[in-house]
Amino acid sequence: MAAAAAAAAAPSPAPCFPSTRHTLPGLVSVRVSRRVKVAVAVADPAPAFNSVTAFAPATVANLGPGFDFLGCAVADASLSLGDTVTATLDPSLPPGTVAIASVTSPSRPTLADRLSRDPLRNCAGVAAIAALRALDVKSHAVSIHLTKGLPLGSGLGSSAASAAAAAKAVDALFGSLLHQDDLVLAGLESEKAVSGFHADNIAPAILGGFVLVRSYDPFHLIPLSSPPALRLHFVLVTPDFEAPTSKMRAALPKQVAVHQHVRNSSQAAALVAAVLQGDATLIGSAMSSDGIVEPTRAPLIPGMAAVKAAALEAGALGCTISGAGPTAVAVIDGEEKGEEVGRRMVEAFANAGNLKATATVAQLDRVGARVISTSTLE
Known part of the structure; x- marks a missing residue:
């Protein structure tokens, strides 16, 4: 652990993402003239708790087009569809550092052995370090305990869930001082080392609900508020097959015809409109209409075409690949059809892809990363 903490203490390169323009807690903006501002350093934030446990949900990225x-x-009602991180003040570590005390995975015991305890090589560790740096914490150190509820390489935002839970827990440990954009950027620093510089997993993992990533420079996220009456549920069917993000991204076409770009753009716009209007039928139709990415990735997932067909035949409003896959995600209005749709999709993976699969019916999670328990200072 000492070696890990020392590694975390090493100076890190400047982030390659743009500033969110929010004043960080360790700085006070002082006006000295009408045209000049000076940032004056103040004491780093004091801890608000001894430990904080945070949960972050699974995410479905891309949503088709x-x-x-x-x-x-x-997320599901039991909060098992996501990752949990406990961040604890650790006076045995050098100030300003992070160590990973443990990694567990109750439902997949062998998964924990595959994850590094080096905080610079673990998504939760990288995000925790980024959050400490954003908070300008220099006088305290943090150890984290990661509990994995999501499988690796599943297309459900496993790395983003770890990063989001870690950033949220560390921020809450010091009084929840960071803006949501800064939490997303802390998680994005972790994501970029694993799956590339894109926030379509980490942003909804932090903010909850639907999120549109408008731009990175300047950094601009647009939460898409759907009407409360929208009873959107997702049937998530994950086969016993790992689809590394790097491999799935390598399969993407290098050139796209103008007519394909126009069609996909219109489907993505329709999806955004459907979310805002609470039109579940249109959400499903638009999700099923990706003509660029899904056609290149589906052949790499055994049985995917048959799984999509089975979902639609069983009454799903739409079906596509979740993130980079291999999880297939079907959309239903309410959960009544969830069990039947999931059963048919699992059968299709077995019959057409010769793969075992598990189905989970989840609902839209409107909360995102949240604190689920705290331990007060002694």
Whole structure:
């Protein structure tokens, strides 16, 4: 652990993403003239708790035609569909550092052994370090305990869930001082090392609901508020098959015809409109209409075409690949059809892809990363 903490203490390169223009807690903006401002350093923030446990949900990125710029958060009632991080003040570590005390995965015991305890090589560790740096914490150190509820390489935003939970827990440990954009950027620093510089997983993991990533420079996220009456549920069917993000991104076409671009753009715009209007039928139709990314990735997931067909035949409003896959996601209005749609999709993976699969019915998670418990200072 000492080696990990020392590694975390090493100076890190400047982030390659743009500033969100929010004044960080360790700085006070002082006006000294009508045209000049000076940032004066003040004491780093004091801890608000001894430890904080935060949960971050799974996410569905792309949503069909929204490649790299649309995503939403999904969760089940038991909060098992996501990752949990406990951040604890640790006086045994050098100030300003992070150490990973443990990684567990109750439902997948072997998964924990695959994850590094080096905070510079673990998504939760990188995000925790970025959050400490954003808070300008220099006098305290943090150890984190990561509990994985999501499988790796599933297309459900596993790395984003770890990063979001870690950033949220560390921020809450010091009084929840960071703006949501800064939390997303802390998580994005982690994501860029794993799956590339895109926020369609980490943004909804932090903010909840549907999120549109408008731009990175300047950094601009647009939460898409759907009407409360929208009873959108998702049937998530994950086969026993790992689809590394790097491999799935390598399969993308290098050139896109103008007519394909126009059609996909119109479907993505329709999806945004449908979310804002609460039109579940149009959400499903638009999600099913990706003509660029899904056609290149589906052949890499055994049985995917048959799974999509089975979902639609069973009454789903739409179906596509979740993120980079291999999870297939079907949209239903309400959860009544969820069990039947999931059963048919699992059967299709078995029959057409010779893959075992598990189905989970989840709902739109409108909260995102949240604190679920705290331990007060002694």
